[in-house]
Amino acid sequence: MSLKDRYTLGRFPLAHKGMGEVWPARDTQLDRAVIVKFVSTARLNADLMRRLRREALLTARLDHPGVPAVYDFDQHAGLPYVVLQKVRGITLADLVAEQGPLPFQWVAAIGAQISSVLLAAGQIGLVHRDIKPSNVMLDPSGAVKVLDFGLAVVRNDDRYSRITETGQALGTVGYMAPEQILGEPSDHRTDLYGLGATLFDLLTGRPPFDGVTTTTTLRHQLDDPPPRPAQLRPGIPDDLDDLVHALLSVDPRGRPATAADVYRVLAPLSHDLPPIPGVLTDAAEAVRAYAAIVGRVPQQTRPTARTPAEPNALDMDLAARRAEQLHAAGQYRAAARQWRHLVDQRVRRHGDDDPLVFDFRLRIAGAHSALGEHSRALRQLQQLLEDRVRADGPEHPAVLHLRQEVANLSARHRPSGRTPSADR
Template structure:
């Protein structure tokens, strides 16, 4: 124990420690405190440099620097770093929530919507980490917290790797395992190179745990668990919980693939699969009792980022394609029946949904937005249609250049529409469209 740290200690004449340290498994202590300068609660994390080796001190500082470098709502903010009477400390944002391993221990397997909400938020953190070339290497339930707002925080970047960056070079491990058995990827177990797909394996194991209440590989001993991970096919969560949606079952199974190349990539693809499943979020007694629209919306979209086009066809792609075709037919039926405004809304909704999965530059998104604009022509709203088409034109020029066939065709349509009268009466509409 850190005998020099006593309740009420004022660190740096600013951080006033609380009455008792928090439960903590590592070497050192974690204290609740108050930042007296900014009048806010914080966490002060110490390590005792007198009883641990220099490698762990380096890891401690390195973790603080990496966490500070990754600015994202799903990562605790780092407020300060220093020493108190020779002992390193870091001041962190206070997280008002519960670790996922404790959540599952208390609640059992989580509702599907919450599993998707948590997984989507972790994915968004991995997307941000990937932009920095950062690999966490220890994604597991105990390193993720769910706040009372429904937001997720990913903790403990002490094992993170940043390839080709000497400031965050790999530290000597002093016999420590690079990861956690049962959650770390096979390439970690073998001591091979790691990349963003390593974290996707940890995410898959975490999702399996949240869905079933148990880890995917859980032998009687560490050696048995490792043998299962390396020598047996990954399990499916539906083996323990048959009602799990097929798309989620397929995703978790793919994330747990032994070979990195067989896992979904990038993390944006995982996010795009999970985000649509975030719905029907019931209360989690004692953790999230308030499930009003604001909490549910925050859990669903925090960390949302533009998605990249998928590079390969998956079962998820096929299901999404079928759903899109059905929605397109529905919109076409509405337009054919004279429900032009409802059809325009449907085209726009489909465009935004498709853009979240495949990016704004996808040709399908262009076609859907063009259809939405055209629907306003039938309503006699040519000025509105022209504004939307001109915005779409500028977007396509940036993507395809001024001489692309799609750009030239759109220019001609705009020219024809601009030459027509903008004050012609609208076509007849039914009563449902008339008041919208």
Template sequence: MLRAVAPGASIDGRYSLGRFPLAHKGMGEVWPAQDTLLKRPVIVKFLDAAMMDADLLRRFRREALLTASLVHPGVPIIHDLGEHAGRPYVVIEKINGIALSDLVAEQGPLPIGWVAAIGAQISSVLLAARRLGLVHRDIKPSNVMLETSGAVKVLDFGLAVALDDERFSRITETGQSLGTVGYMAPEQILGERPDHRTDLYGLGATLFDLLTGRAPFDGVTTATTVRHQLDTAPPRPSELRPEVPAALDDLVHALLARHREDRPATAADVYAVLAPLCEDLPAIPGVLDETAEEVRGYCAIVGRVPRPARSEPSAGEQTDLDPERDLRHAEQLHAAGQFRAAARHLRRLAEDRARQHGDDDPLVFDLLRRAALAHVALGEHDRALRQLNQLLRSRIQADGPEHPAVLDLRQEIARLSQERTASPPSPRQPPGADR
């Protein structure tokens, strides 16, 4: 039975809710809470009881899993997922900082260096999201926080979609808005399929707001705002703030282009323009504290780490997941005799695929099977058999014992077992070598 969430309630015997909810947004209520086990503040988001149905419940849980898969310092950590009084909840890292919307309301337009620094960090998050095929769809100042260290966190993936998996969250089917008028891209307004350039539009609108203290499209009514977005040329921040550098002015103008093909190709292109403008950041009174020095030292070292040699696209090229291209790369590694590298690459592809399509996706099984068999060429029959038998158990659980793929896998295991008896044992592997 569904019940209202009460102030001070104990959730799962671990999370003690605060006195008042922080907000009622998206799919439900957002509460401050205390993790009584680890003695730390957290945020608990509940699914709205009035919206509850089986499909929305699935979307809510998938949303948490999808956000948890986006491992990036600019995205809040998902700590837990559960159910209380018939209502599912997700526990999220509490951010110590201020929303950009509140920052602009308090201090007015931000220094140009800080606008660039914030935009560059958001671009980095969007690059990570795109690698997972994920589109946020609601980039705006109130969904971005500036921590006291100067680091940025992109919040609320509540409208996010994974482009190539229809099972991922599409909560707008419940009748909610697609995003925020004035910040969401024209293709969202028109109900067209979004892509990574949809988030670039939201980033452009956010940068305009930070530079000028106002939204780029702000009509008297929602209808007039939408009409301006669809029918008028995007504004330039230099019209309201003449000292905006030409490179930044052109970038924001391009990000707000009516047609997505006229926007920058990737978030990497945006980052390349913003990063050089981040020098000599001034203090922001009442916002930054001494943790900025700690984070600065950490990031300074990370910034010196050399880029690994890789066959993936460069910063200005396309970075969408391409299973056929990546599989060809694994086959090239195998053909070149780099069997262990091929196995690692295949397992990474399987992990990426599982994040978007689930562990029971047929291609995930095939990639893991290929990864296991790559060890046969190294004479590691025992290792290959352990991985294949583990895969067999998972496949039986997903498809049943009589599925053709299960029968084929059994035959492959039997054949490999016979080969092992006819071959000398491989050297003993160290602990954890199966990875």
């Protein structure tokens, strides 16, 4: 079949996805492979036709290398269709099914690229609402493409109002955020939850919530504490384990504030990418593709110049107060994350031995202790004690105080009989 005497469809569809059919095709005018997405004739109705048009408009608005380009939108015999860039590669769902859990460096590199897409989406108020492994593809060069904006919404824009079918779930069980399950409004943190569930899947080879039935899965998502990938796969870096745990917070306020915050954790872990046989063409090429796609994005989301010292000091003071408020409210994970960010800022300006760096590190350990992660808090206190002795000597009052903190925490932790790995 030919569309507009330009697009020649293949003999068979690639898949039936959601509301329609996906066909391979060739753009004879530009001599390139494309994808054509139709509304299924068996399910054709006015709502689905509007929804396909809406998906095309939203995808076209999101000009980012991590999103397939939209080439055309039209109708054929009364059926609307959209012509999209053909993406080579494999979905993350198929990748995990074939390879099992991925190297954590690749999980970080993939997650950083998805974060860059979410950053761009946030700039136009777009919420995808269906981030999951089957909606993300990995190109043979290591580049990521986020697919299927059929459930996306744009905040405060009536042109892209919610369009659904009767009885259709707004998301995918096990990956959609609790606020989606409850029918509450979605924002950018909804996509961060989907990203967290996706990273958990890539790290462990299974979704974070997987009940016997849909109802039990949803109940686990709403009622159970977020799982930690390190419980299933020891050896995951603490920062990555913490990030995934925070992304899966039931309360959106417990998740990272923005995709930029997620990127800042993932990007440093995306080094020394190992080969993935049969999937990637070349690891070095993958590194270059990754750098080209995500390296520039976070810098575009914030001002690059902050020359006066006074405003920066004021911002740090406000951030420290915010961390205190989070801790006082029992949001220990978010408080620890805020203090860790303050440590990074302070070290860059004043060095490792700055008194406030020691103070923030002590507060981070206290937050992990409050979370019940005693062995981790103890490791942090012991490292802090070593650094403080080196900087101030063994008899400094702060050193003596730290020795007492270490002794107290050791005494509280010893009777529990738990091993350090249990708190990871």
